[in-house]
Amino acid sequence: TYDPTIVPVLVNALKAMVALPEQVVYITATIRNPETFDLFLQLVDDTGVLGRSVMDLGQTRMAALCHPNPAADIRLVLITQK
Numbered sequence: 124t125y126d127p128t129i130v131p132v133l134v135n136a137l138k139a140m141v142a143l144p145e146q147v148v149y150i151t152a153t154i155r156n157p158e159t160f161d162l163f164l165q166l167v168d169d170t171g172v173l174g175r176s177v178m179d180l181g182q183t184r185m186a187a188l189c190h191p192n193p194a195a196d197i198r199l200v201l202i203t204q205k
Contacts, residue, residue, distance in 0.1 A: 127159045134166045137173060137202050144204050151180075154196040167202065176201040 140148050154160050167173045180197040 125156060125159070127156075127162050130159065130163050130166055133163070134170060134173075137167070138170060141173060141202055141204050146204075148202040150200040150202065152198050152200060154198060160198070164200075172205055174203045174205040176203075 137148055140146065152160060152163075164175065164177070167175050178199040178201075180199055181195075
């Protein structure tokens with residue numbers, strides 16, 4: 124996202140979507156603004172109920188599927204309950 128003001132809304136939506144332990148959310152993010160992405164990760168951590176795992180997809184075949192620019196900085200974020 125380009126707009127850090129909507130990150131709290133996204134995190135609240137994720138809390139609602141991961142209401143049960145078996146529910147998982149996958150987010151593919153093209154990093155355009157590292158500060159906004161870091162804010163997203165921090166707010167996920169601050170919930171105390173969401174867990175996360177981040178995978179760097181740069182230089183992988185998956186990156187080519189997610190974005191037409193091979194130099195794009197792409198992350199896969201797995202959101203779960205803690």
